[in-house]
Amino acid sequence: MSYCVNCGVELHPTAERCALCGTAVANPGRPVDDVSPKPYASDVQPLPPNNRAYIAGLIAALLSLPVLVCLTTNLVVGGDAWSVYPIGGIVLLWVLVAVPLLLPRPLPLVAIGADAFAILVYLFLIAALASKGFDAGMHWYLELALPLVLVASAVVLVPVAVLRRRKLDGLRISSLLSTVLGFGVVGVETTVSIFDGTPFRLSWSWIVLASFLAMALALWIISHSPRLQEEIRKRLHV
Amino acid sequence: MPRPSSPPDSSRPSWFRLDNAAKLYPAINTGNRANVFRISALLKDPVDPVALQAALEEILPRFPTYAVRMHSGLFWHYLGHNPGCPVVLPDVSNPCMRMRFHEKPGFLFRVFHYDRRIAVEFFHALTDGSGGLVFLKTLLAAYLSRTGGGGREPGPFPPGIYGDSLLDPRGEPDAEEFEDAHARYAPLHVTAGRREPKAYHAASTAEPVHTLDTITGVIQLDRVLEVARGLKVSLTEYLAAVYIDVLCRLQRNELAQRRTERTRRPAPVRLQVPVNMRRFFASRTLRNFSYFVNINLEAANGDYDFHEILHIVHYTMRLGVDPKSLAAQIGQNVKPERGLWLRIAPLFIKNLVISEIYRRVGEPTSSGTMTNLGAVVLPPELAPAVDRFELALGPSFLNRTQCAVVSFENHLAVAFTRTCRETDIERGFFTKLVRDGIPVRIESNR
Numbered sequence: 055m056s057y058c059v060n061c062g063v064e065l066h067p068t069a070e071r072c073a074l075c076g077t078a079v080a081n082p083g084r085p086v087d088d089v090s091p092k093p094y095a096s097d098v099q100p101l102p103p104n105n106r107a108y109i110a111g112l113i114a115a116l117l118s119l120p121v122l123v124c125l126t127t128n129l130v131v132g133g134d135a136w137s138v139y140p141i142g143g144i145v146l147l148w149v150l151v152a153v154p155l156l157l158p159r160p161l162p163l164v165a166i167g168a169d170a171f172a173i174l175v176y177l178f179l180i181a182a183l184a185s186k187g188f189d190a191g192m193h194w195y196l197e198l199a200l201p202l203v204l205v206a207s208a209v210v211l212v213p214v215a216v217l218r219r220r221k222l223d224g225l226r227i228s229s230l231l232s233t234v235l236g237f238g239v240v241g242v243e244t245t246v247s248i249f250d251g252t253p254f255r256l257s258w259s260w261i262v263l264a265s266f267l268a269m270a271l272a273l274w275i276i277s278h279s280p281r282l283q284e285e286i287r288k289r290l291h292v
Numbered sequence: 293m294p295r296p297s298s299p300p301d302s303s304r305p306s307w308f309r310l311d312n313a314a315k316l317y318p319a320i321n322t323g324n325r326a327n328v329f330r331i332s333a334l335l336k337d338p339v340d341p342v343a344l345q346a347a348l349e350e351i352l353p354r355f356p357t358y359a360v361r362m363h364s365g366l367f368w369h370y371l372g373h374n375p376g377c378p379v380v381l382p383d384v385s386n387p388c389m390r391m392r393f394h395e396k397p398g399f400l401f402r403v404f405h406y407d408r409r410i411a412v413e414f415f416h417a418l419t420d421g422s423g424g425l426v427f428l429k430t431l432l433a434a435y436l437s438r439t440g441g442g443g444r445e446p447g448p449f450p451p452g453i454y455g456d457s458l459l460d461p462r463g464e465p466d467a468e469e470f471e472d473a474h475a476r477y478a479p480l481h482v483t484a485g486r487r488e489p490k491a492y493h494a495a496s497t498a499e500p501v502h503t504l505d506t507i508t509g510v511i512q513l514d515r516v517l518e519v520a521r522g523l524k525v526s527l528t529e530y531l532a533a534v535y536i537d538v539l540c541r542l543q544r545n546e547l548a549q550r551r552t553e554r555t556r557r558p559a560p561v562r563l564q565v566p567v568n569m570r571r572f573f574a575s576r577t578l579r580n581f582s583y584f585v586n587i588n589l590e591a592a593n594g595d596y597d598f599h600e601i602l603h604i605v606h607y608t609m610r611l612g613v614d615p616k617s618l619a620a621q622i623g624q625n626v627k628p629e630r631g632l633w634l635r636i637a638p639l640f641i642k643n644l645v646i647s648e649i650y651r652r653v654g655e656p657t658s659s660g661t662m663t664n665l666g667a668v669v670l671p672p673e674l675a676p677a678v679d680r681f682e683l684a685l686g687p688s689f690l691n692r693t694q695c696a697v698v699s700f701e702n703h704l705a706v707a708f709t710r711t712c713r714e715t716d717i718e719r720g721f722f723t724k725l726v727r728d729g730i731p732v733r734i735e736s737n738r
Binding site: 058061062063064065066069072073074075091092093094095096097098099105280283284287 | 507508554722727732737
């Protein structure tokens with residue numbers, strides 16, 4: 055019989071390592087028995103099919119009903135292709151809800167990317183069918199809708215990406231969010247300014263950015279100073 | 293093709309309500325919280341799967357509450373008769389995986405074989421450890437009557453070996469075996485409040501879903517009993533104290549690495565120790581009838597040494613198994629299902645409410661579970677063919693490591709199952725036993 059030199063427990067003759075600490079078995083007098091059966095089975099039970107895919111399919115089946123109703127009504131009654139709006143909205147809803155269910159594991163960056171893409175496609179459809187014509191719609195889409203969706207996506211994606219790589223405490227998360235939101239507001243004003251056709255000049259968003267950055271800096275400093283945190287708790291405790 | 297189990301006749305109910313404890317499990321049945329446990333018997337000879345399948349087909353009609361599948365009613369889940377018989381499967385390295393109700397064949401238990409091992413896994417809504425053990429012992433008797441073993445030739449066992457804990461497959465099921473004993477013993481107006489603050493949970497790195505690592509320590513029962521008696525405590529109390537001691541040490545190490553004083557505040561360490569209610573309230577039910585004692589250690593009070601922990605465990609266990617307070621706990625559990633509003637709420641709302649309550653005030657209030665099924669006794673005709681028994685608990689979400697204990701003759705099997713990479717709890721536990729002079733042999737599925 056072999057014992058773990060680290061834990062002092064007796065090991066199964068077929069064990070190559072101690073199951074408790076991972077130390078390799080080193081017993082010149084009794085090499086590892088690789089003929090006898092292991093104490094437990096080694097075959098892995100195949101994973102049952104993903105139930106989440108079933109739920110995504112179920113949602114699709116439920117949503118297909120209003121899609122069919124809208125499409126049929128539009129075809130029978132006639133008129134403009136108004137059914138594109140509700141159908142696009144329903145498809146967008148499905149992407150928002152079902153894509154996270156279809157991913158094999160939680161992948162928030164992929165899910166957010168898919169959401170942004172679906173929103174952009176839906177807005178493109180609206181722009182293409184705009185009453186003032188295709189060119190006017192595209193002007194609105196390319197210069198306002200597209201950049202705004204990209205800015206909003208970045209505001210969501212950046213904190214999620216950072217938080218997936220680094221574990222931050224509440225104060226640092228707030229600091230990160232303040233920073234990202236501040237720059238997001240600058241992005242919004244820049245977009246609106248370009249869309250208006252007015253000379254590019256930031257006005258109100260500077261104030262918002264400065265406030266957010268000041269708050270972010272303060273939160274960051276506080277998060278690094280237990281003494282400051284204690285002082286704030288002392289003065290603000292309820 | 294498995295022989296179908298007996299169809300329901302007029303003397304047997306064709307469906308069963310879930311018992312009080314079982315109502316929780318379908319609502320919280322997920323991949324990482326499967327509520328499945330496994331009882332296995334390690335024989336002296338390799339298992340013959342054909343004989344095992346025949347034995348299973350023979351005994352299943354004797355257990356009508358197990359020949360069922362889960363159905364959804366408008367207001368509650370219920371167990372409906374399931375014709376057929378599960379197929380005995382080769383064992384797997386990821387035991388106690390989630391049972392999906394709508395997949396065929398839909399039984400809520402599985403039977404596995406591997407080398408010398410016969411293992412049965414039960415969804416907890418079906419039964420508890422004691423009911424499962426009766427099933428396994430009856431299966432063993434039917435199997436060994438076909439194969440022989442332990443120096444005995446194949447052939448039927450004398451009727452005298454059968455009783456309440458080892459059922460005669462030719463016998464008729466008794467109504468008491470189907471009963472929800474909670475309902476019988478729950479006092480009408482006595483309930484026990486049990487608001488518990490959140491407890492410590494050991495930090496760990498999750499393994500992928502559908503993974504369950506097992507480390508079993510096989511220990512000589514007389515050696516561990518000698519140590520426990522030397523400390524003037526029972527076996528369960530000694531093992532629980534070792535477990536709590538390990539959790540306290542882990543928490544201290546984790547807190548020491550935190551940066552601020554505020555985050556170094558220790559949480560209570562609370563171990564859940566299931567208690568077989570049949571010991572206190574006469575019932576032959578084959579369904580759930582167990583409760584648990586929470587052993588609470590206020591880690592914020594300071595660092596407890598092992599003997600102080602042992603002291604707390606000893607008196608908590610003695611106070612906790614008072615039949616009157618146990619009855620009050622049953623009353624507390626049964627009370628919500630007696631209320632009209634909960635009863636008439638649609639099932640999907642109940643599922644949402646129950647899973648949310650469990651997520652908030654169920655699992656977070658304990659730091660771990662250590663269940664002791666006790667000493668398994670087999671008739672002398674069967675015992676020589678069996679080497680030992682093992683019990684294992686399925687995946688849990690917040691406390692990724694769990695412990696189950698069972699003994700047979702002089703073999704005590706302490707099985708830790710985990711869904712995380714870290715083996716700190718198991719290592720701390722078994723090395724403490726070794727330091728106390730108890731030899732431990734380790735077996736693992738990894």
